[in-house]
Amino acid sequence: MDENKRQKLMKKIENHLRTTARKLVKFNTEGEALQYLVNSFGEELECDLIAIVLKEGDHVVPTLYQGDFQRGIPHPPIAMANCLPRLFEGSTTFQEVEEDSPCLLIELLRKNGIKTWFSVPIKDQESEYGICMIGFRRYVSLLAEARQLFDDFGEDVALAVTVARQKETQRRKMVGLQWLAQHVSLDTPLEQFVEKIVERAGKGTNAGGACMYLYREEDNSFVVHPPLYGKVASPKQVMMKNNYRVSDYFPFLERPGGDELTVPLVVNFKTIGVLHVERKNEGTFTKEDVEILDMLANYVAVMLENVRLYQQERDHTNRLRFLLQYQQKLMKETIRHEDFHGITKTVSHMFDKAVIVFDRFMRPIAHERSGLSGQQLRQIAKQVFNQVLGKSRMGGHIQLEGLSDLSIVVWPIHNGGDAVGYLAIEASPNEMDDFFLLGVELARNIFSIQFMKQKLVFETKEQLKDSFLHKLLAAEIEDEESIIQYANVFQWNIFEEHRLAVLHLQMDESNGTIDLVKQNAEKTVLWNRLKVRIAAEDSSLLYGAVEDQYILIAPAARERKKPEKYWSEWHQRISRWINEEKTSYRVFLGIGGKASSIGDYYVSYRQAMQALQVMIRNFPGKSVAFFDELGAYTVLHHLKELEAAKLFVDKYLGPLLRHSVGRNADWLQTVRVFLDCNGHLTETAERLYIHRSTLQYRLEKIEEMLGFSLQGAEQRFNLMMALKLYDLYGLPSAKMLKK
Incomplete structure (x- = not known):
């Protein structure tokens, strides 16, 4: 070929390569750019076969274009180790390669009847995408001067592929973001949110399986959060142990070129999980796939934080509304x-x-x-x-x-x-x-x-109850109808048979000087607490305070014909409650007879009071006393001439009482014990803890004060009668004591 033709051909090739390179960068996808490259070369060079060979990890994937070059035929991947290295380093012609070269790419050209061929690497300073091989089934003279032109053109093609891939990646990101914006919102449940993300991760990277691991602090592990996309062979839980480097558990963490790929989910500088894909359907995962997952991971991190804050706020609102609803229900219960x-x-x-x-x-x-x-x-x-x-x-x-x-x-x-x-x-x-x-x-x-x-x-009921008891226990019933109305208020059947008891609280005097004001205040507080317990223990028991006395009225039917047992149990119960209050009071119960009508309650009250007085004065070891068991006291209780009774007491006991005032001598107690012992001197001395001769001296003084002997049965009877009247009605008048 003469020099003139060679120069024209070189000029034509140079113009074609420049025009093609300028147009390649305008395409939006890698496939469109390579298809244009194939078509332009076929038209300009009239070649029989074009092979576009792209690198994918440690393999290359040839695609053969023949005939009209409108559709390529993919060939199974070929390992890089089975390819001639110089093909990827610079432009190469068939003349520079031995015929028996073991390169599988060259062997592929031979199988397609190619006799003349040359290759151009598609690479630039940053990326190596593969090679473009052009072949003819006839012998064609190749221009050595065009080598540099094709090497430069390979760089332009590499740039075009880079731009196309960036555009395609950006478009996939935009499509992914639009898709997420359409399908995911703050109201989306977490399971549905995860489903959409892993589906987008799997489809966006063309992976066979995708899942999301979330970090669980309780056991320091990453746990797969369902649902999954496709089939995932990775374990459902990854224990962190004592090593917190995530890359040690996910080897392809932000690393392309493998059969799996993982990117971290980071919220506020804290790794909350990872997004994981595996088994790419074609080739291995690329840097573009890393960018897709990074985009999704950033979106997930922001959305998860927003969802967490939104759901937390919504949960707080719902729980507050829940509490307000129950507050209304509870207030209604307090009213009803x-x-x-x-x-x-x-x-x-x-x-x-x-x-x-x-x-x-x-x-x-x-x-x-x-x-x-x-x-x-x-x-x-x-x-x-x-x-x-x-x-x-x-x-x-x-x-x-x-x-x-x-x-x-x-x-x-x-x-x-x-x-x-x-x-x-x-x-x-x-x-x-x-x-x-x-x-x-x-x-x-x-x-x-x-x-x-x-x-x-x-407290309102207690005030009414005290008024009711004052009316009920009055000596003269003034308004019986009002008493019945009070009883109806307390739902208390006044016409049933009842028994009345008087409760007395006595402080232990061994503690020293008694402050009466303080004692009364303590007893009031103690009684208020006892009332609460009494009401809770037995609602049928009526209680209250009358004339500084604590009253208990129980239905006779509650005694079950065993009044001693019933009231003893009440005494034990009240004593236990007082002990729990950490106070030093002793409990006494004076119990009157049964009341069958409104007028009987006053009588039962007086009987209970007198039983209490007789017990405290004469039987210090007892705590419960029934009026019906007091013997002669029950007869003396019915005396109507109280002045006559007091004169009788003064006649037989007055000298002893007057002589005891201001002196350290209890003549009355000596007479009481002497009579209780039937005049037996030795027994009387032992009970009084004195010597027999001392007792004889005391008895002589008593006979001297009384003016009669203690040996006569009549005089002894009169003294015993006077003592019982004294127990029932108390001291003679102050005027008598001054005589």
């Missing part, structure tokens, strides 16, 4: 009912937990078991009594110990600074978040209101 059962049931439904309410004495007054057995309830009550009693001003709560398979927490219910009750809920410490404690505070306030309401109702 006076007890605690409705409130307790509502609180149990609110927490979906077993709830028990105790009064200040640690007695369960209402409960909603929700699965608790009766034995467990008794066990809880016992532990509350042992662990909480006395901590009336405890702050916070107490976790009960010693309960098998149960976690019970107790809070005090305060009113005016003092604990009026206790609220126990079956709950574990990790359940008690801020909203749980807010619900507990709400419940405690409602219970406190109910206790206050109950107290106000109780």
